[in-house]
Amino acid sequence: MANPSAVCNGHLHHHHHQKQNNLLKSGISKKNGITKGTKKNGVSNGTLYKKTFIEHFEQAPMYVAVFTFVGFAVGTIFGYLRDFMRAWGLEKRNIATEREQQKDFVPLYQDFENFYTRNLYLRIRDNWNRPICSVPGPQFDLMERVTDDYNWTFRFTGRTIKNVINMGSYNYLGFAETDVNALKTVTIELEKYGTGVCSTRQEMGTLDKHVELEKLVATFLGVEDAMVFGMGFATNSMNIPALVGKGCLILSDELNHTSLVLGARLSGATIRIFKHNNMQSLEKLLRDAIIYGQPRTHRAWRKIIILVEGIYSMEGSIVRLPEIVSLKNKYKAYLYLDEAHSIGAVGATGRGVVEYFGMSPNDVDVLMGTFTKSFGAAGGYIAGKKDLVDFLRTHSHSAVYATSMCPPVAEQIIRAMRCLMGLDGTTQGLQRVRQLEKNTRYFRRKLHEMGFIIYGNDDSPVVPLLLYMPGKIGAFARRMLEKNIGVVVVGFPATPITESRARFCVSAAHTREMLDTVLNALDELGDFLHLKYSRYSKSSHPELYEESRLELED
Amino acid sequence: MAAMAGVGQQWVLVEMVQAFYEAPAYHLILEGILILWIIRLLFSKTYKLQERSDLTLKEKEELIEEWQPEPLVPPVPKDHPALNYNIVSGPPTHIITVNGKECINFASFNFLGLLNNEKVKSAAQSSLKKYGVGTCGPRGFYGTFDVHLELEERLAKFMRTEEAIIYSYGFATIASAIPAYSKRGDINPRKARVTRRFIVVEGLYMNRGDICPLPELIKLKYKYKVRIFLEESLSFGVLGQHGRGITEHFGINIDDIDLISANMENSLASIGGFCCGRSFIIDHQRLSGQGYCFSASLPPLLAAAAIEALNIMEDNPDIFQTLRAKCERIHKALQGISGLKVVGESFSPALHLQLEESCGSRENDVKLLKRVVDYCMNSGIALTQARYLEKEEKCLPPPSIRVVITVEQTEQELDKAASLLKEAAQSVLN
Secondary structure (H helix, E strand, O other), rough: OOOOOOOOHHHHHHHHHHHHHHHOOOOOOHHHHOHHHHHHHHOHHHHHHOOOEEOOOOOHHHHHHHHHHHHHHHHHHHHHHHHHHHHHOOOOOOOOOOOOOOOOOOOOOOOOOOHHHHHHHHHHHHHOOOEEEEOOOOOEEEEEEEEOOOOOOOOOEEEEEEEEEEEEOOOOOOOOOOOOOOOHHHHHHHHHHHOOOOOOOOOOOOHHHHHHHHHHHHHHOOOOOEEEEEOOOHHHHHHHHHOOOOOOOEEHHHHHHHHHHHHHHHHEEEEEEEEOOOOOHHHHHHHHHHHOOOOOOOOOOOEEEEEEEOEEEOOOOOHHHOOOOOHHHHHHHHEEOOOOOOOOOOOOOOOHHHOOOOOOOOHEEEEEEOOOOOOOOEEEEEOOHHHHHHHHHHHHHHHHHOOOOHHHHHOOOOOHHHHHOOOOOOOHHHHHHHHHHHHHHHHHHHHHHHOOOOEOOOOOOOEEEEOOOHHHHHHHHHHHHHHEEEEEEOOOOOOOOOEEEEEEEEOOOOOHHHHHHHHOOOOOOOOHHOOOOOOOOOOOOOOOOOOEEOOOOO | OOHHHHHHHHHHHHHHHHHHOOOOHHHHHHHHHHHHHHHHHHHHHOOOEEEEEHOOOHHHHHHHHHHHOOOOOOOOOOOHHHHHHOOOOOEEEEEEOOOOOEEEEEEOOOOOOOOHHHHHHHHHHHHHHHHHHOOOOOOOOOOOHHHHHHHHHHHHHHOOOOOEEEEEEEEHHHHHHHHHOOOOOOOOOOEEEEEOOEEEOOOOOOOOOOOOOHHHHHHHHHOOOOOOEEOOOOOOOOOOOOOOOOHHHOOOOOHOOOOOEEEEEOOOOOEEEEEEEEEHHHHHHHHHHHHHHHEEEEEEOHHEEEEEEHHHHHHHHHHHHHHHHHHHHHHHHHHOOOEEEHHHHHHOOOOEEEEOOOOOOOHHHHHHHHHHHHHHHHOOEEEHHHHOOOOOOOOOOOOOEEEEOOOOOOOHHHHHHHHHHHHHHHHHHH
């Protein structure tokens, strides 16, 4: 998790240094006479990135940080006040309590843990867990939900809000659809196989459908073999412990997903964290690890594994894959790439960050991804060399103890992948990828022009829009719903406490009109709630952004 | 004054020289040696621990060059039993086609035979038409569908608890539930004892087929003030008059159990799992269950299938009796096979056949049992060996063949299986 106190100055320095380092490394060595940067990496950085890599992490003005803290302070004071009133019976106690017979047991929860939940989260919790009653396509129907007691309980009025524009579901390529023709094969397979499997992969649970799917995934990614699992989260948390153990070192990015962190912790290996997407930090950790060995005994590490994600879902940033691969080759480490959000969403034909940077899948040791986001199904996969996959087939917890993926879901993945690869005879797959790219660029460009602070890479379909102040989180989400647009807002603890944001997921199924509706609504709401913090409202100042390698085409 | 000092100094010097002349020889020699020794110590290098930070850049580069990591994965022998797994063509229902051969299925946990049920399938089909396949999001971000809410309500009503919460993966259910309540993350969810405050037990133990002594545990709970988490994957939909599991079997008030967790992958022939209990306990998981908050929700067609399966369970409560009768029957029929002993309660629908005497090593036992299984498969009964991750289990059970009884198996088939196993044991083990 990013350091919560690195609000203004810490952050600014961080980027300032990065920029300087980039300038140094980028071969303006003649000017400064410092050649250390380029020599160390061996390869001049101009050849690593084939296209420009533009990411933004703009800093908000100081007053925003001040007001954010004030907002939290006010919330906390009122929280204490309410707790006090509840303790003295002046206000109703609505929370569930322990049984009478068990009152003298050791308490199950710390009272303090709940303080945040009770007093801050609860006030705006009507913006999460909103139930829907239709397919999560570009538009969906929400069930109308009201509360009579300030979000302690909800009740459904029975009405549905129809055709709400969906900017929250992970539907990048638009495969969440109910078109009868598209789902024809899935219907047939459901009729044939039923819904369950009732056995594990190693016992009686490997169906011919799984074998077909695994071959297809391996062909799609261009690797030797692949293995699929029923749940994406479990893929990480159960396979990382199989690959590393005590005596190994895991170098994990600051902002990795919970499933990667859980898998790393369960493995028992030593974990060291490097700053988000920061190659200097990673290189320093690698060098120190090899030179000094394990702590205290100074024995050599058995192996070193780097855990990164393709697209980070809270920041919208894309991993700097070419640099990581060159580091990994130099220091003989292994690379585990989690492409949960990037498979299908980036790349010329939707094959993920490996294709986006023009690299070969053999550069990455373990390719992992999920089928939930771009393929409209459920489950995860791990792909790579045949040795790796064979090892996982025999030693993974999931293969031995968990039920295998259900056949209709496997069929959905097969048909989506075939469409993407063009094997069904149409160019629909490629069209979807192109449409997503166009939509992403349009949406991001417009938001920049309007003056919002947007994080992330220009090519990533995950668009975080910064809100900062806690009061605006609830206001933003509720007002967008009134305008018939469903958005996702995130605050602490998924993000640093001062950087609450709204996160949009652009989809290939969104039409230009839908995007324009959303943009107009955002424009209005941005003015009303004073969300347009950006100091650069036109994206035409290259030296102010963190553009690496743009200067270097000399 | 200075003159006086000067005289004083001179006086001291004279005294010193005099002392020098008057001292005995050995004294002078000793002092001489000591002085020489001190001089030597002053000028020799001090002994320091070799510090790595004194390494030069060149040495660091050499260390980096020389370091060789282990290979990412150790090589797996080609004849590892898990690599040669069975491939099933078509649905794993009552008659199953394994590796091209048609057999009667005694290996899949399809206890109530709902895998091939028409009503369940048509419920899933209509859900597919309405919702598509995936949910494209976790529960917090528009991944909550009305079918999920309906399933949770139905499960809570069926189990007669206040609330239920569903997960999209059976394994993740208990693996997310326990860490949500405890601080440390290193608890193995399949084993019995957890530190301090909780007892985690299984209703019907999958590895041994025996039942947990729940009434005694309840007494212990109140005596020692611990909480009980009950894992009912095998007993949900099997034990009890209406299939409510072990609490109904023993007639215990469900409120005495703090948390019941089960997966829907056995009796309900769906995918996923659920936890049920009092709202006080379950609500906590909605914010801190990792498999709930950070993972996509269950595909709606599977939730609809589970609801329909629940309907069937509620409408036909006599299938539990039938299942139990079949279990007793085969349990009796399998007694007395030479070389194999039956492990498991008589009403457990999954029982184990272990070798009466091991032949020395686990590997050989496994190979021997495989021959028995192959013999049976060639004659039309599909069985499997119970699989474990050998390094991870704390108390590894001995290798065994698992026999699973389902409602769909007829009495002739049960008898055929028993006699076939007798034959196989005869020919392989003797």
